Amino acid sequence: MKRCCMMEKQIATCSECSDYPTCGIIRNFFAKKGYKYKKYRESLEFIRAHGYPAFISATQTWTRAYGALK
Numbered sequence: 001m002k003r004c005c006m007m008e009k010q011i012a013t014c015s016e017c018s019d020y021p022t023c024g025i026i027r028n029f030f031a032k033k034g035y036k037y038k039k040y041r042e043s044l045e046f047i048r049a050h051g052y053p054a055f056i057s058a059t060q061t062w063t064r065a066y067g068a069l070k
Helices: 002-009 024-030 035-050 052-058
Strands: none
Touching: 024 035, 035 052
């Protein structure tokens, strides 16, 4: 994903990509088992809906790589 976003498309995250809804790379990533993959998807969806400033604000109390989003 890093190669696709940052090197090829020159965007910060998959949340900015117009191919996000149909991207095979991100679909395969989210198909993995584990709670953290659900949380990563939730974060990207939050960024798409509310933007980076709102996401950064929401993460200020997190103590790990993921947490609650309102």
